[in-house]
Structures are given as structure tokens and as C-alpha cells.
Amino acid sequence: MVSYKELGLVNTREMFAKAIKGGYAIPAFNFNNMEQLQAIIKAAAETKSPVILQVSKGARAYANPTLLRYMAQGAVAYAKELGWEKPEIVLHLDHGDSFELCKDCIDLGFSSVMIDGSALPYEENIALSKKVADYAHQYDVTVEAELGVLAGVEDEVQAEESHYTRPEEVIDFSKRTGCDSLAISIGTSHGAYKFKPEQCTRDPKTGRLVPPPLAFDVLDAIMEQLPGFPIVLHGSSSVPQEYVDMINQYGGKLPDAVGIPEEQLRKAAKSAVCKINIDSDSRLAFTAAVRKVFAEKPGEFDPRKYCGPARDLMEQLYKHKIINVLGSDGKAC
Numbered sequence: 001m002v003s004y005k006e007l008g009l010v011n012t013r014e015m016f017a018k019a020i021k022g023g024y025a026i027p028a029f030n031f032n033n034m035e036q037l038q039a040i041i042k043a044a045a046e047t048k049s050p051v052i053l054q055v056s057k058g059a060r061a062y063a064n065p066t067l068l069r070y071m072a073q074g075a076v077a078y079a080k081e082l083g084w085e086k087p088e089i090v091l092h093l094d095h096g097d098s099f100e101l102c103k104d105c106i107d108l109g110f111s112s113v114m115i116d117g118s119a120l121p122y123e124e125n126i127a128l129s130k131k132v133a134d135y136a137h138q139y140d141v142t143v144e145a146e147l148g149v150l151a152g153v154e155d156e157v158q159a160e161e162s163h164y165t166r167p168e169e170v171i172d173f174s175k176r177t178g179c180d181s182l183a184i185s186i187g188t189s190h191g192a193y194k195f196k197p198e199q200c201t202r203d204p205k206t207g208r209l210v211p212p213p214l215a216f217d218v219l220d221a222i223m224e225q226l227p228g229f230p231i232v233l234h235g236s237s238s239v240p241q242e243y244v245d246m247i248n249q250y251g252g253k254l255p256d257a258v259g260i261p262e263e264q265l266r267k268a269a270k271s272a273v274c275k276i277n278i279d280s281d282s283r284l285a286f287t288a289a290v291r292k293v294f295a296e297k298p299g300e301f302d303p304r305k306y307c308g309p310a311r312d313l314m315e316q317l318y319k320h321k322i323i324n325v326l327g328s329d330g331k332a333c
């Protein structure tokens with residue numbers, strides 16, 4: 001058993017309480033390689049922002065669980081080296097799909113886990129989430145559970161709406177599971193194609209897709225039921241047009257990629273939404289920078305020469321999110 005406390009990590013409890021009071025959100029950035037981790041830590045340390053390092057099941061398998069633990073420990077040491085006296089860094093399992101996976105992560109130094117039972121029938125979701133929360137809380141590890149289903153890219157508009165979190169269920173769900181935060185569905189979705197073109201309008205000037213707004217009425221109703229309870233938004237990449245353009249310019253093919261407009265995330269961050277998940281934007285930045293080097297310097301074969309610019313662009317992206325979208329800069333000393 002490795003305690004996250006020994007690794008210098010923190011859980012989300014205090015972080016979320018402060019974020020709700022302060023009207024900002026904590027960035028939850030996914031990572032699975034060294035360059036992403038370096039960029040996240042540098043951005044968080046230089047802006048003094050609390051940060052959640054998020055690892056999916058696939059990322060954990062990709063990076064190796066043991067190596068990951070040391071990477072997280074290294075991240076804390078690196079943050080201190082960068083002048084961040086008391087780093088507020090969480091190591092979080094993203095979309096845990098079983099009790100065993102969550103337990104494994106808790107036993108190996110994660111300070112927070114998500115149990116995603118959102119695809120299960122309501123009672124089964126409650127039973128699984130409670131089992132994880134009961135185990136996690138013995139070790140002071142915090143637990144995120146999910147209610148409502150995020151739309152997949154293939155889903156129809158109607159199906160999407162019917163999968164929104166039902167505000168009338170959130171009190172019962174949070175009480176019976178004992179979860180510390182609740183991921184909800186209000187119209188965000190994963191990936192770089194969050195909406196189909198027919199769900200959007202087109203900006204007549206640029207010809208670009210304008211997505212439909214998030215269901216803030218559902219968020220309001222949830223907050224009314226659970227005042228002050230930490231809410232999490234998944235699928236919150238904005239799919240910056242500049243990265244999509246760069247990728248397409250340098251040989252990629254991402255037609256009609258569309259994300260969540262930043263002004264909507266800014267609005268959410270001011271509410272009880274205190275954790276905002278971003279993965280795809282970092283993937284886009286990485287890919288855009290690498291494609292540019294490959295296109296401009298076809299003779300280059302030193303990975304540092306293309307992973308380095310990718311790291312720089314991701315760092316810029318993370319800082320932008322922290323300062324201009326989530327408002328978490330300066331919130332950790």
C-alpha cells in the first residue's frame with residue numbers, strides 16, 4: 001500500500017471547497033507522457049494554480065502503473081524545484097470502470113478516483129459508487145461519481161437531451177453513494193467532435209460551426225438540489241480553431257471539429273462546477289506542433305525537436321486555461 005500523502009499529493013476535498021467559495025474551477029488535465037506532465041506542472045507552478053493530474057484506464061496501461069506513481073512523485077518534486085513551495089497536486093483516476101481498478105489505484109498512491117457507473121442502471125450505479133467510496137474513504141481518498149450520460153459523437157440530439165443528469169435524482173444519489181463530487185451531463189461530450197454539424201449553426205462570416213449552448217438550466221436545478229456540492233464537468237475541451245487549422249494546414253484531416261466555447265466554461269467555473277476536464281485540447285496542441293515540425297523540417301528525426309515544441313504549445317494552452325478560462329491562478333501558494 002502506497003499512501004498518496006507519502007508522495008506529496010493531496011486529495012480534492014479542500015481544493016473543491018475553496019473553488020466553490022471563490023467562484024473558480026480546478027483544471028483536471030489528462031496526461032500519459034512525460035512532455036504533457038512537464039507542461040502541466042510548469043503551467044501550474046508558474047501560475048500557482050492547484051491542479052488535478054488525470055489518468056484514464058488506457059493512459060495507465062500505456063504509461064505503466066508503477067512508473068506513473070513515480071512520475072506523480074517526481075511531479076511534486078519538480079513543482080517545488082520550480083519555486084512552488086506547497087504544491088497542490090492531485091493524482092486522479094479518470095473514468096474508473098470497476099471497483100478493482102479504483103482499489104488498485106488507491107493502493108498505488110492515487111489521491112482521488114472517479115468511479116464511472118453512469119452507463120449502469122441507477123441502483124447499480126449507486127451500489128458500485130458506494131462500494132468505491134467506502135473503500136476510498138478509509139484512506140482519505142476522494143471519490144467522483146457520475147450521474148447522467150455524456151453524449152457520444154454518434155448520438156442523436158434527442159438521445160443527448162434524454163441523457164442529461166436528472167436533478168430530481170442528485171440528492172438521493174450523492175447521499176447513498178457518499179461520493180465527494182458529482183460529474184454531470186449538461187451537453188458536453190468527449191473528443192474533438194462534440195456536436196454534429198446539424199446540431200450547430202454556422203457563423204456567416206467565418207463559415208465555422210457554432211455549437212448549441214450547454215443546459216445551464218439543468219445545472220441550476222442541480223445546484224438548487226445540492227447547494228455547495230462539488231460538480232464536475234467532463235468533455236470540456238474547446239477545440240481551439242487555431243490548432244485545428246494548423247493540423248489541417250500541415251497534412252491532417254479534422255473537418256468540422258467543434259468544442260465547448262470558452263465563455264460557457266467561464267460561466268460554469270463561477271458556479272458550483274469546481275473541476276473541469278480537459279484532454280482533447282492538449283492532444284490537438286501536441287499534434288499541431290508535431291505536424292508543423294514534420295512539414296517544415298522533413299529531415300528532422302530527433303524526437304526532442306518535435307516533442308519540445310509540442311510541450312511548449314501545451315504549456316501555453318494550460319496557462320491560458322488556468323488564467324483566462326478557469327480562474328484558478330494564484331489560488332495555491
Ligand code: G3H
Binds near residue numbers: 057058280
Ligand atoms: O474521458 C476520456 C479521456 O479523454 C481519456 O481518454 O481513454 O483515450 O485515454 P482515453
Ligand code: 13P
Binds near residue numbers: 094234237277279281
Ligand atoms: P475532452 O475530450 O473534452 O478533453 O474531455 C476530457 C474528459 O472529460 C476526460 O475525462
Ligand code: ZN
Binds near residue numbers: 095277
Ligand atoms: Zn471524461
